[in-house]
Amino acid sequence: xxxxPHWHKEMEIIWIVKGRVNLGVNDQPMQxxxxxxxxxxxxxxHYVMASPKSERLVFQFDLCFFSGRDGSE
Numbered sequence: 099x100x101x102x103p104h105w106h107k108e109m110e111i112i113w114i115v116k117g118r119v120n121l122g123v124n125d126q127p128m129q130x131x132x133x134x135x136x137x138x139x140x141x142x143x144h145y146v147m148a149s150p151k152s153e154r155l156v157f158q159f160d161l162c163f164f165s166g167r168d169g170s171e
Contacts, residue, residue: 103145108158110138117152121145 103122112121113135120129123136123144130136138144140161148154 100148101144101146103143105141105143106158107140108160109140110144111155111157112136112138112146113155113157115153115155118149119152119154120147120149 112119112130114130114132116132118129118131120127121136121144122128123138124142128136146154
């Protein structure tokens with residue numbers, strides 16, 4: 099599976115559950131293996147190229163969730 103380079107305002111955590119995953123964050127390529135994870139800040143340009151039979155969990159969240167504000171301020 100491939101995601102094209104993109105960005106969003108939410109933070110993202112990508113945790114590799116199985117196999118290896120190549121990805122890039124702000125033109126910095128990296129490879130993650132099982133039980134490794136990466137934090138991606140909101141606004142960072144990133145992409146993912148998962149290898150066959152790999153599995154990953156992706157969590158996206160807005161930091162406003164932790165502040166109790168709705169983000170409109």
